[in-house]
Amino acid sequence: MTSHVDYLLHLADNALVLGQRNAEWCGHGPVLEEDIALANVSLDLIGQARLLYQLAAQLSGGEVSENTLAYFRDVADFRNYTLLELPHHGPLAANAAADRDYATTIVCNFLYSALMALLWEALQKSQDAQLAAIAAKSQKEVRYHLRYSRDWLLRLGDGTEESHRRAQAALDHLMPYTQEFWIDSQPESEASAAGVGVDLKSLKADWDSIVDQALREATLDRSTAAGYLSQGKMGQHSEHLGYLLGEMQSLPRAHPDGCW
Amino acid sequence: MTIELKNWPLWEVFVRSKQGLEHKHCGSLHAADAQQALQMARDVYTRRQEGVSIWVLPSASITASAPDDKAEFFDPMADKIYRHPTFYEIPDEVGYM
Numbered sequence: 001m002t003s004h005v006d007y008l009l010h011l012a013d014n015a016l017v018l019g020q021r022n023a024e025w026c027g028h029g030p031v032l033e034e035d036i037a038l039a040n041v042s043l044d045l046i047g048q049a050r051l052l053y054q055l056a057a058q059l060s061g062g063e064v065s066e067n068t069l070a071y072f073r074d075v076a077d078f079r080n081y082t083l084l085e086l087p088h089h090g091p092l093a094a095n096a097a098a099d100r101d102y103a104t105t106i107v108c109n110f111l112y113s114a115l116m117a118l119l120w121e122a123l124q125k126s127q128d129a130q131l132a133a134i135a136a137k138s139q140k141e142v143r144y145h146l147r148y149s150r151d152w153l154l155r156l157g158d159g160t161e162e163s164h165r166r167a168q169a170a171l172d173h174l175m176p177y178t179q180e181f182w183i184d185s186q187p188e189s190e191a192s193a194a195g196v197g198v199d200l201k202s203l204k205a206d207w208d209s210i211v212d213q214a215l216r217e218a219t220l221d222r223s224t225a226a227g228y229l230s231q232g233k234m235g236q237h238s239e240h241l242g243y244l245l246g247e248m249q250s251l252p253r254a255h256p257d258g259c260w
Numbered sequence: 261m262t263i264e265l266k267n268w269p270l271w272e273v274f275v276r277s278k279q280g281l282e283h284k285h286c287g288s289l290h291a292a293d294a295q296q297a298l299q300m301a302r303d304v305y306t307r308r309q310e311g312v313s314i315w316v317l318p319s320a321s322i323t324a325s326a327p328d329d330k331a332e333f334f335d336p337m338a339d340k341i342y343r344h345p346t347f348y349e350i351p352d353e354v355g356y357m
Contacts, residue, residue, distance in 0.1 A: 031268075031290060032289075033289050033290065033291065033300040033303065033304055034300070036300075036303050036304050036307075037299070037300060037303040037304075040303050040307060147299075148299060151295070151296070151299065155292070155296075
């Protein structure tokens with residue numbers, strides 16, 4: 001049961017962390033229409049996270065609730081991919097700051113949505129009927145997220161010299177983090193063996209083909225995914241997740257039973 | 261970038277709220293092309309289940325009457341009440357018209 005819950009938390013944390021990260025653009029989007037579009041993606045993701053946390057809380061029993069799972073766990077407890085917690089810009093030295101870069105946001109959402117379009121599809125056959133139902137709902141949402149992020153990837157990659165340069169830089173920065181998708185973790189292996197989860201390696205060929213096709217159309221080069229192997233889903237995170245959680249969790253931690 | 265954004269044309273958005281009803285104008289937005297306008301319209305104007313179908317068309321392709329023409333365009337209709345279909349009753353069974 002523990003690995004079942006851990007598997008749900010992995011899925012939930014992915015959705016919540018990317019939802020929170022994307023929401024940082026709210027009110028700061030490049031144009032009004034785009035601001036609303038990305039906020040919609042955030043709300044879809046946070047909605048998915050809620051359903052998954054509710055299910056995990058139900059299986060955990062006791063005092064556990066969706067709120068304790070989202071707001072009262074710390075960095076090392078989170079099981080999201082490192083890719084999704086990274087800020088909206090390339091790597092920086094020490095405490096250097098940078099403006100948000102929309103290409104980074106788009107590439108991150110594209111790489112993740114391409115995976116989730118396949119995973120939610122496959123999870124509709126999960127032995128966990130509630131997870132299968134969440135997958136059916138999420139599948140519709142992620143198909144739009146993929147269409148949306150892929151569309152922007154093509155516009156940026158095949159756009160101006162500057163937009164191409166930025167999209168390629170974002171891809172070079174983020175692609176190595178996708179290696180984490182394909183490494184085994186205990187919750188994933190056990191959930192897959194139990195018929196609750198899906199072995200991601202079985203989706204890799206399809207993911208490669210979605211990504212390669214889009215990159216070809218976007219005139220972008222797929223960088224070699226090599227080097228550092230991130231392990232966020234094992235709880236080993238970058239320095240960025242703490243700041244994200246700090247902002248997201250500060251209100252419920254200051255007012256633990258606050259509601260409106 | 262700023263110059264490019266200024267060049268994004270304006271699109272008029274029409275949403276059909278359910279099957280059988282007509283598309284109604286609900287607003288406008290800026291987008292680089294028709295497909296993008298359609299997706300943005302989905303995000304901006306149908307977030308609360310307002311629609312089942314969306315049309316977008318370039319605002320520039322609309323020819324509109326000028327406010328200054330109001331006197332000759334519209335005022336002459338003010339005293340022609342016989343053109344209103346108010347002199348007969350529509351049976352309830354007809355429903356929406």
